[in-house]
Amino acid sequence: MAARIYATPEQLAAWTGQTAPDDAERLLARASEDIDSALLTAVYAVDEDGDPTDPKIAAALGDATCAQVEYWLATGDDGTGAAGHWDAVSIGPVSLSGRSSAPPAASGVELAPRAARALRRVGLVPGVVWPW
Structure with a gap:
């Protein structure tokens, strides 16, 4: 079975408000794999x-x-997850520096906060088995 890709470069551009990067299809395929990994116990x-x-x-x-x-x-x-976190980020008056290698989530994948919220809003995480 071929891997599912849940978004297109056009959807990514609309989401970010910027032109999709040249490697958007590769990034979307990897991100879709992460989403699938986070949904191993989801039922839909x-x-x-x-x-x-x-x-x-x-x-x-x-x-x-x-x-x-x-x-x-x-x-x-x-x-790839190799970039780590931070290493000097400034947003207005807030400045973060250093590297953090937080442990992976229980699903083995670190989901972006907005990605986790999108899945949580429709009841996909945490995975729950509903009686039919």
Whole structure:
């Protein structure tokens, strides 16, 4: 089964408000893998190809994927996780420096905060089994 990619370069550009980077397709594929890893215990209806049938779920997966790439772009990561955190960041009067290598989340993947919120809003994380 081919890996699902939950967002397009056009969706990424709309999400970030900037032109998608040249390697947007590669970044979106890696981000989609991270989203899939975070959803190992999530339960939602899919079609015969494994794609979500609920438009709200599909939109949340696309938003989370774009948020993951946006996070990488903001932190200087390339989707490999090798960039680490910080190393001198200034936002207005706030300044952060040094490197942090926080342990990975329980899913084994570090989700961007906005990606996690997009998934949480539609009930995909934490994974819950609902009686039908």
